[in-house]
Amino acid sequence: MEKIEHIGIAVNSIQSAGSIYEKLLNTTVYKTEKVASENVLTAFLQCGPNKIELLEATSDDSPIAKFIAKKGEGIHHIAFQVNDIHAEMQRLKNEGFVLLSEKPKMGADNKLVCFVHPKGTNGVLVELCESVEETN
Numbered sequence: 619m620e621k622i623e624h625i626g627i628a629v630n631s632i633q634s635a636g637s638i639y640e641k642l643l644n645t646t647v648y649k650t651e652k653v654a655s656e657n658v659l660t661a662f663l664q665c666g667p668n669k670i671e672l673l674e675a676t677s678d679d680s681p682i683a684k685f686i687a688k689k690g691e692g693i694h695h696i697a698f699q700v701n702d703i704h705a706e707m708q709r710l711k712n713e714g715f716v717l718l719s720e721k722p723k724m725g726a727d728n729k730l731v732c733f734v735h736p737k738g739t740n741g742v743l744v745e746l747c748e749s750v751e752e753t754n
Contacts, residue, residue: 619698619706623729623747624662624669628685628694632661632674635691639663639670647672651726658682660726671697671726695733697745703730706746710734722748 629635636647643665650661657680661672673694675683685694700706703722711717716735725731725747734744 619700621699623697623699624671625693626671626673626695626697627692628682629672629674629691630686632659632672635672636661653726655723656681662727695743695745697747700746700748703732703746703748707732
């Protein structure tokens with residue numbers, strides 16, 4: 619794992635939370651994006667070398683809607699940048715971690731992603747992220 623890629627925060631409203639975090643971090647939301655496969659709307663803020671991802675559910679069966687119903691708004695996950703997501707997934711499986719998918723999925727911000735089950739990481743949902751080259 620190379621570095622922390624971002625911290626994901628579950629929110630009821632991107633618009634409302636975005637305004638709060640823009641004031642808090644003295645920056646602006648630089649990108650919003652829907653991730654249809656996860657039924658989520660995302661918004662990204664950059665603060666120095668760090669990124670914050672705000673996550674709003676777009677349907678009641680979204681993992682974010684379920685998270686907020688159970689725990690309320692707040693930190694949802696921490697994401698780590700990796701160079702080779704397939705190799706990192708295999709390494710973690712060999713170490714006994716449970717992954718939430720067998721293959722990486724396309725996520726927000728042009729990343730391949732995979733989540734590590736929080737039961738094996740002391741209750742923290744961990745996301746692996748590999749940047750994908752954009753093609754035109």
